[in-house]
Amino acid sequence: MTVILFLLIISLTIAAGGLWFFMWSLRSGQYDDMDGAANRILFDDPNDAPARKKIPARAVR
Amino acid sequence: MRPGAWPRSDFMSAAVSPIAGMPSTAFLGEPAEGSRPTVTAACAHCGSPVPTGQMYCCAGCASARDIIEGMGLGRYYAQRLLDAGSRALRPEPAERWDLARHIVAKPDGTKELTLAVDGLQCGACVWLIESVLAKEPAVTAGRVNMTTRRLRLGWNGTNDDADRLVGRIETLGYRLVPFDVPALAAARDRTGRMLMRSLAVAGFAAGNTMLISVGIWAGQGHVIDPIGPATMALLHWVSALIAMPAIAYAGRPFFASALAALRQRRTNMDVPVSLGVWLVTGLSLMETIQGRDHTYFDSAVTLLFFLLVGRVLDHRARGQARATAEQLLALRSADVAVLQPDGSIRRAGQEQVAEGDMVLVTSGERIGVDGILASGTAMLDTSLVTGESVPVEATAGTVVYAGTLNLGATLTIRTTATGGATLLAECVRLIEAAESRRGRFVVLADRVAQRYAPAVHLCALLTFLWWFFAMGAPAEQALLTASAVLIITCPCALALAVPAVQVIATSRLFRGGMLLKSPTALERLADVDTVVFDKTGTLTDPLPGLCGCPDPAALREAASIAVSSRHPLARALVSAAGSVVPAEGVVEHPGQGLAAGDVRLGSRAFCGVAEGMADGPEIWLCRPGQAPVRFRFDERPRLDAAEIVGRLRNMGLTVKLISGDRTEQVQRIADQLGIDDWQAGCNPVDKVAAIEALAKQGRKVLMVGDGINDSPALAAASVSASPATAADVSQTVADLVFQGTKLEPILIALRTARRAKSVMRQNLALSIGYNIAMVPLAAAGLVTPWLAAAAMSSSSLMVMVNSLRLNRDAKQ
Numbered sequence: 001m002t003v004i005l006f007l008l009i010i011s012l013t014i015a016a017g018g019l020w021f022f023m024w025s026l027r028s029g030q031y032d033d034m035d036g037a038a039n040r041i042l043f044d045d046p047n048d049a050p051a052r053k054k055i056p057a058r059a060v061r
Numbered sequence: 062m063r064p065g066a067w068p069r070s071d072f073m074s075a076a077v078s079p080i081a082g083m084p085s086t087a088f089l090g091e092p093a094e095g096s097r098p099t100v101t102a103a104c105a106h107c108g109s110p111v112p113t114g115q116m117y118c119c120a121g122c123a124s125a126r127d128i129i130e131g132m133g134l135g136r137y138y139a140q141r142l143l144d145a146g147s148r149a150l151r152p153e154p155a156e157r158w159d160l161a162r163h164i165v166a167k168p169d170g171t172k173e174l175t176l177a178v179d180g181l182q183c184g185a186c187v188w189l190i191e192s193v194l195a196k197e198p199a200v201t202a203g204r205v206n207m208t209t210r211r212l213r214l215g216w217n218g219t220n221d222d223a224d225r226l227v228g229r230i231e232t233l234g235y236r237l238v239p240f241d242v243p244a245l246a247a248a249r250d251r252t253g254r255m256l257m258r259s260l261a262v263a264g265f266a267a268g269n270t271m272l273i274s275v276g277i278w279a280g281q282g283h284v285i286d287p288i289g290p291a292t293m294a295l296l297h298w299v300s301a302l303i304a305m306p307a308i309a310y311a312g313r314p315f316f317a318s319a320l321a322a323l324r325q326r327r328t329n330m331d332v333p334v335s336l337g338v339w340l341v342t343g344l345s346l347m348e349t350i351q352g353r354d355h356t357y358f359d360s361a362v363t364l365l366f367f368l369l370v371g372r373v374l375d376h377r378a379r380g381q382a383r384a385t386a387e388q389l390l391a392l393r394s395a396d397v398a399v400l401q402p403d404g405s406i407r408r409a410g411q412e413q414v415a416e417g418d419m420v421l422v423t424s425g426e427r428i429g430v431d432g433i434l435a436s437g438t439a440m441l442d443t444s445l446v447t448g449e450s451v452p453v454e455a456t457a458g459t460v461v462y463a464g465t466l467n468l469g470a471t472l473t474i475r476t477t478a479t480g481g482a483t484l485l486a487e488c489v490r491l492i493e494a495a496e497s498r499r500g501r502f503v504v505l506a507d508r509v510a511q512r513y514a515p516a517v518h519l520c521a522l523l524t525f526l527w528w529f530f531a532m533g534a535p536a537e538q539a540l541l542t543a544s545a546v547l548i549i550t551c552p553c554a555l556a557l558a559v560p561a562v563q564v565i566a567t568s569r570l571f572r573g574g575m576l577l578k579s580p581t582a583l584e585r586l587a588d589v590d591t592v593v594f595d596k597t598g599t600l601t602d603p604l605p606g607l608c609g610c611p612d613p614a615a616l617r618e619a620a621s622i623a624v625s626s627r628h629p630l631a632r633a634l635v636s637a638a639g640s641v642v643p644a645e646g647v648v649e650h651p652g653q654g655l656a657a658g659d660v661r662l663g664s665r666a667f668c669g670v671a672e673g674m675a676d677g678p679e680i681w682l683c684r685p686g687q688a689p690v691r692f693r694f695d696e697r698p699r700l701d702a703a704e705i706v707g708r709l710r711n712m713g714l715t716v717k718l719i720s721g722d723r724t725e726q727v728q729r730i731a732d733q734l735g736i737d738d739w740q741a742g743c744n745p746v747d748k749v750a751a752i753e754a755l756a757k758q759g760r761k762v763l764m765v766g767d768g769i770n771d772s773p774a775l776a777a778a779s780v781s782a783s784p785a786t787a788a789d790v791s792q793t794v795a796d797l798v799f800q801g802t803k804l805e806p807i808l809i810a811l812r813t814a815r816r817a818k819s820v821m822r823q824n825l826a827l828s829i830g831y832n833i834a835m836v837p838l839a840a841a842g843l844v845t846p847w848l849a850a851a852a853m854s855s856s857s858l859m860v861m862v863n864s865l866r867l868n869r870d871a872k873q
Binding site: 008016019031033040043 | 140183184207208209254257258261262268269272295303
């Protein structure tokens with residue numbers, strides 16, 4: 001039954017990864033402006049080159 | 062303010078566009094249907110009607126479009142079409158703010174400013190503002206939060222740059238007001254994040270322990286071949302290692318609240334929850350150590366997860382309501398123009414004005430300080446302060462109070478009182494006294510918990526005694542059975558019964574423009590049996606109404622001129638006229654009137670009408686070669702006031718009217734609305750006394766009022782409501798703030814509260830019934846871990862589903 005050990009460890013690691021990812025998204029303010037995020041995707045910027053000045057996502061609380 | 066406003070779907074921007082404490086656009090009413098033959102085109106910026114051949118309705122719109130096109134942001138006009146209800150704003154001359162004192166210098170040398178944005182309608186607005194700021198080289202951060210309607214602006218440079226940057230946005234028609242994030246809001250933000258983190262941890266642990274538990278249950282030999290004891294022990298230990306840290310982390314909100322209640326020698330719903338969770342965890346740990354099968358880690362974590370879902374939603378719904386209320390207040394607070402000894406004008410916050418300072422108040426502005434009128438005569442609207450509806454004529458030496466609206470020419474006021482000495486401060490003292498007398502309201506859930514917890518613990522004790530003495534079972538087995546009783550009665554559904562309903566009701570009211578600020582307000586609203594109204598601004602329209610229309614053509618002409626002014630009477634005239642085409646070349650003579658070529662609109666003296674005296678608010682229209690036309694204004698009841706009063710009566714409520722206005726005015730409105738129980742000439746103390754007298758008779762009073770003079774009575778009543786046009790202090794005190802021109806929200810709120818309370822009762826009955834049914838099983842020692850998990854989840858789901866019915870009922 002050592003296979004169950006592997007399974008447990010793998011599944012828990014994946015789940016812990018998901019938890020960490022959620023915590024990171026929460027910390028970086030991605031849940032602060034749900035309405036804005038829903039609208040922003042509608043407006044693409046033709047000058048959206050990678051070199052564009054970045055507006056930090058955490059700018060508004 | 063955008064005169065001749067279009068109807069808009071978004072209640073925030075429609076109801077919030079007040080300038081310096083003035084009633085907002087929404088109260089102008091919607092323009093009448095149908096436009097006139099000359100109107101064939103729409104303004105290329107704001108979309109309001111313009112005469113044929115013209116592109117723009119005003120110079121502001123022309124320059125706004127110029128700026129937008131000039132920056133290469135012309136796509137804005139296409140993008141805003143994505144949201145059918147939105148229009149560009151017509152730029153208005155904005156009042157200047159003293160921004161410097163709100164600017165925060167960052168350690169890296171940049172400056173930062175948080176502003177409340179008025180006029181946001183859709184994503185295109187956010188895009189436009191951010192794009193304009195991104196084109197400014199100095200700007201390091203410019204991001205609009207659409208949920209909270211706030212702009213955070215960061216830049217490299219001096220404080221003076223702020224004025225330029227803010228001015229840039231204001232030329233586009235948005236209004237920006239400095240917004241200092243109060244300490245309270247920051248604390249709320251922290252609590253929200255803490256709840257979310259707890260929810261994430263509880264969700265992680267619940268999913269994983271449940272998965273492992275399924276393995277344990279299946280491996281016990283009922284379904285498949287039993288698994289070996291070593292594997293079983295491993296699964297139990299893994300569950301324990303996931304669940305215990307998660308419970309310690311995610312349970313903190315409940316443990317803290319339970320401890321706080323116990324310290325005050327009270328009990329609330331969190332006490333049995335915490336106790337249950339700890340007992341279940343402790344027992345499961347013991348079982349695990351001893352290598353036995355009865356572990357309930359999954360039940361404990363799932364319980365926390367369900368409860369945290371309720372907490373998070375509740376926090377969100379109420380946080381949003383509070384943030385909106387704060388936004389309303391921030392947009393209305395205005396700086397004061399202080400006249401310096403050298404004749405220059407300094408804009409300062411109300412709290413920075415010293416005694417003896419001379420303060421300038423322009424026409425249509427609200428007075429920000431208590432003081433004495435230094436010179437000239439003035440027409441003052443004191444309805445927010447005293448409840449007096451007819452504007453009063455004041456001469457030099459008259460005492461004026463903060464909150465009074467200046468209807469006449471620009472005034473100079475010598476400040477006599479600041480801070481604790483003002484009328485406002487006096488009212489705040491009355492509010493505090495009234496609140497301390499009101500006593501604490503114990504919510505339904507806690508009332509139930511007070512009886513439920515002892516009953517459950519008694520049951521567990523009896524079970525133990527029965528098994529130990531009567532059945533002669535070993536102490537360990539008796540203890541296990543007694544614990545099973547505690548586990549099965551763990552008030553999961555009970556604890557969800559009330560919050561689930563509250564979340565749904567609060568967010569429903571929020572969508573309807575009613576902000577429920579207090580968590581207990583819903584239950585207090587449901588118990589109401591008497592509604593006490595204030596008159597001025599509550600039962601009556603905050604904007605004066607035109608008395609009759611002498612000549613429709615004259616009204617249209619007057620309104621086309623009046624559109625250019627922010628004066629309250631001009632705005633009332635525009636709203637009476639319906640759809641309006643702005644006249645060209647209008648010049649405003651502050652405090653006197655407006656002139657468009659030879660046509661004049663304004664006061665009696667301005668229009669050259671010599672004879673007679675004004676007997677109330679009025680505007681004259683004077684055209685060359687024609688007799689002057691007079692427009693008289695008077696207060697009028699809100700559109701649906703009479704209907705709502707009748708419907709409240711039909712619901713079995715007693716309706717009363719208590720006003721600070723004079724007897725004849727109060728009687729007139731009371732007669733119109735069919736209210737036979739009224740009191741006139743009441744000062745704030747009388748109002749509080751009247752409310753408390755009603756309370757002594759055992760009545761549960763809903764007080765609806767808007768004035769500073771109503772605020773102590775609002776605090777004294779068992780629950781209170783204010784329109785969004787109310788004085789700041791009233792809105793702060795009121796449990797419910799409603800927006801719009803109608804009184805219907807009061808009725809909707811009362812109905813929703815009653816429905817919510819009955820669903821709460823059903824939920825409580827359901828969950829208690831469930832527990833009662835399961836207790837005999839537990840006491841008989843028949844409950845196994847999988848049964849406990851099934852019972853707990855299904856009862857919670859049942860309560861949730863029952864609460865959702867509230868939403869469905871509402872839609873019909």
